[in-house]
Amino acid sequence: MTDILTIEGVSKTYASGLTALHHVDLSIRRGEIFALLGPNGAGKTTLISLICGIVSPSSGSVRVDGHDIQRDWRAARALIGLVPQELTTDAFETVLATVTFSRGLFGKPPNPAYIEQVLRSLSLWEKRDSKIIALSGGMKRRLLVAKALSHEPQVLFLDEPTAGVDVTLRREMWDLVRSLRDRQVTVILTTHYIEEAQEMADRIGIINQGRLILVEDKQVLMHKLGRKQLTMELQQPLAAVPVLPCVAPGSLALTKDGLELVFTYEREAEGGGMAELLAGLGAASIAIRDLRTTQRSLEDIFVGLIEGSTAQDSNAPDAAKAPDLSGASSVSSAADASGVVP
Amino acid sequence: MNLYAVRAIYGFEMARTRRTLMQSVISPVVSTSLYFVVFGAAIGSRIPSVGGVSYGAFIVPGLIMLSLLNQSVSNASFGIYFPRFSGTIYELLSAPVSPVETVLGYVGASATKSIVLGLIILATAALFVPLQILHPLWMLLFLVLTSVTFSLVGFIIGLWANGFDQLQLVPLLVITPLTFLGGSFYAIDMLPPVWQKVALFNPVVYLVSGFRWSFYGQADVALGTSLGMTLLFLLAALALVVWIFRTGWRLKA
Numbered sequence: 297m298t299d300i301l302t303i304e305g306v307s308k309t310y311a312s313g314l315t316a317l318h319h320v321d322l323s324i325r326r327g328e329i330f331a332l333l334g335p336n337g338a339g340k341t342t343l344i345s346l347i348c349g350i351v352s353p354s355s356g357s358v359r360v361d362g363h364d365i366q367r368d369w370r371a372a373r374a375l376i377g378l379v380p381q382e383l384t385t386d387a388f389e390t391v392l393a394t395v396t397f398s399r400g401l402f403g404k405p406p407n408p409a410y411i412e413q414v415l416r417s418l419s420l421w422e423k424r425d426s427k428i429i430a431l432s433g434g435m436k437r438r439l440l441v442a443k444a445l446s447h448e449p450q451v452l453f454l455d456e457p458t459a460g461v462d463v464t465l466r467r468e469m470w471d472l473v474r475s476l477r478d479r480q481v482t483v484i485l486t487t488h489y490i491e492e493a494q495e496m497a498d499r500i501g502i503i504n505q506g507r508l509i510l511v512e513d514k515q516v517l518m519h520k521l522g523r524k525q526l527t528m529e530l531q532q533p534l535a536a537v538p539v540l541p542c543v544a545p546g547s548l549a550l551t552k553d554g555l556e557l558v559f560t561y562e563r564e565a566e567g568g569g570m571a572e573l574l575a576g577l578g579a580a581s582i583a584i585r586d587l588r589t590t591q592r593s594l595e596d597i598f599v600g601l602i603e604g605s606t607a608q609d610s611n612a613p614d615a616a617k618a619p620d621l622s623g624a625s626s627v628s629s630a631a632d633a634s635g636v637v638p
Numbered sequence: 639m640n641l642y643a644v645r646a647i648y649g650f651e652m653a654r655t656r657r658t659l660m661q662s663v664i665s666p667v668v669s670t671s672l673y674f675v676v677f678g679a680a681i682g683s684r685i686p687s688v689g690g691v692s693y694g695a696f697i698v699p700g701l702i703m704l705s706l707l708n709q710s711v712s713n714a715s716f717g718i719y720f721p722r723f724s725g726t727i728y729e730l731l732s733a734p735v736s737p738v739e740t741v742l743g744y745v746g747a748s749a750t751k752s753i754v755l756g757l758i759i760l761a762t763a764a765l766f767v768p769l770q771i772l773h774p775l776w777m778l779l780f781l782v783l784t785s786v787t788f789s790l791v792g793f794i795i796g797l798w799a800n801g802f803d804q805l806q807l808v809p810l811l812v813i814t815p816l817t818f819l820g821g822s823f824y825a826i827d828m829l830p831p832v833w834q835k836v837a838l839f840n841p842v843v844y845l846v847s848g849f850r851w852s853f854y855g856q857a858d859v860a861l862g863t864s865l866g867m868t869l870l871f872l873l874a875a876l877a878l879v880v881w882i883f884r885t886g887w888r889l890k891a
Contacts, residue, residue, distance in 0.1 A: 398729060400643060
């Protein structure tokens with residue numbers, strides 16, 4: 297799969313002195329859904345704004361389908377659609393007029409049939425003559441998507457696309473994003489909802505304090521960092537964690553006043569010695585009433601990485617604060633350094 | 639050149655005028671008509687003619703210029719300020735639109751509205767006072783140059799302003815006083831000698847003078863000077879707009 301977006305060594309320091317991005321390297325593959333996760337103020341919106349031309353980079357380069365966003369800005373921007381985080385619309389315009397306006401702004405000749413198709417696909421066609429001020433929040437969100445799609449972009453940025461929308465609409469938005477990918481539109485979304493990234497993304501990037509601390513295929517990430525737990529409900533409470541030779545020290549813990557024994561293991565361990573554990577418990581005459589397994593979610597992984605990255609930044613001397621952590625290789629670097637992954 | 643973008647911005651702005659017809663066109667026409675009633679009919683009938691032109695007719699170019707300047711500034715400043723205020727400016731900044739194309743769209747629409755308004759006021763004036771236009775092409779030239787120049791000024795104000803109060807500040811405290819003191823209602827030679835000299839520092843004097851010359855063939859300053867100064871203001875405003883876009887001032891972080 298070829299790259300449609302290449303970001304190399306991009307940094308951004310605002311006039312106030314705040315450095316929002318530190319030497320970010322990132323490549324986005326054509327046709328993928330890429331989720332950029334990060335806490336508030338991590339630099340997600342700055343990165344998107346910079347790629348779209350709203351913010352000027354302090355250093356580094358960005359190419360969209362080979363077009364440099366500064367030297368060949370016209371060709372680069374024509375390929376990009378942006379759905380901003382805020383519901384910013386011209387309240388007194390009609391739906392059809394504002395979407396038609398967006399198409400013209402991006403240098404495309406009028407194409408009423410295409411605009412109709414976009415509006416129908418977003419369930420907005422019936423509202424085409426309505427003023428935007430009369431639309432619901434969900435409709436406004438879809439309208440912003442329609443505006444961004446009006447010029448047939450190859451790359452679509454969705455900045456917090458489902459912020460403040462109800463569950464039904466969020467599902468609709470996810471379906472829409474998937475349908476865009478089916479049409480070979482590359483989608484880059486920022487989100488606070490880990491569930492959203494887990495549900496939709498092909499790859500995930502995690503940004504914190506302006507540094508891209510991880511970029512990884514979602515499945516690989518889940519597999520690499522996905523920790524599982526086996527919780528055993530005991531018939532009789534235990535006073536202390538049993539010492540079993542077949543189990544690594546520290547992987548067992550007691551909870552619920554000794555009534556639950558929790559075994560933590562790595563997914564990669566393929567069972568993690570579960571059979572030996574159960575046999576060992578049987579030999580020690582520890583009776584089990586029930587058991588269940590749980591898997592570490594992307595949210596747990598995200599929180600762990602962010603906490604680790606923040607701790608690393610606050611402890612490390614300045615000179616060591618800008619490691620190149622982008623790319624798949626950064627998974628182990630970031631995780632190892634943070635101590636998040638056991 | 640992204641002509642589709644120019645057309646989109648221009649069309650968007652003109653549509654806003656249609657939506658706000660009362661505010662954009664009818665209101666200035668009504669207020670100008672009131673000027674004619676007060677200064678032309680009520681007070682003007684007691685004022686002797688100026689250079690052989692009745693006072694009511696004499697003030698027509700000045701009144702048109704007054705509306706032209708205010709409307710050009712307010713149209714263009716609101717046009718670019720509102721997207722900044724509402725946040726929709728993101729779309730303009732992320733679109734493949736050059737500064738020239740942006741200015742063509744916004745300033746073109748603002749100037750168009752002002753010119754149309756000027757012509758409507760001219761037609762309205764014809765209902766109140768006998769009018770003659772000795773040099774109609776010059777009249778149109780000054781109309782266009784003034785509208786474009788002050789639309790550029792309005793565009794700059796729209797970029798500079800950080801609130802609706804600031805948006806009104808320059809028209810209220812600068813444009814209107816300069817217009818009233820720029821010979822809209824009198825000839826400069828009617829002022830005491832010292833104030834005649836001071837008046838020459840007022841850019842509006844040159845605009846009104848040239849514009850009035852196109853009507854009645856009489857002017858406060860030479861036609862060439864009026865035209866030269868008008869073009870100078872135009873270039874100065876253009877240079878400032880170019881600088882703004884080059885530096886991204888108030889537009890880009």
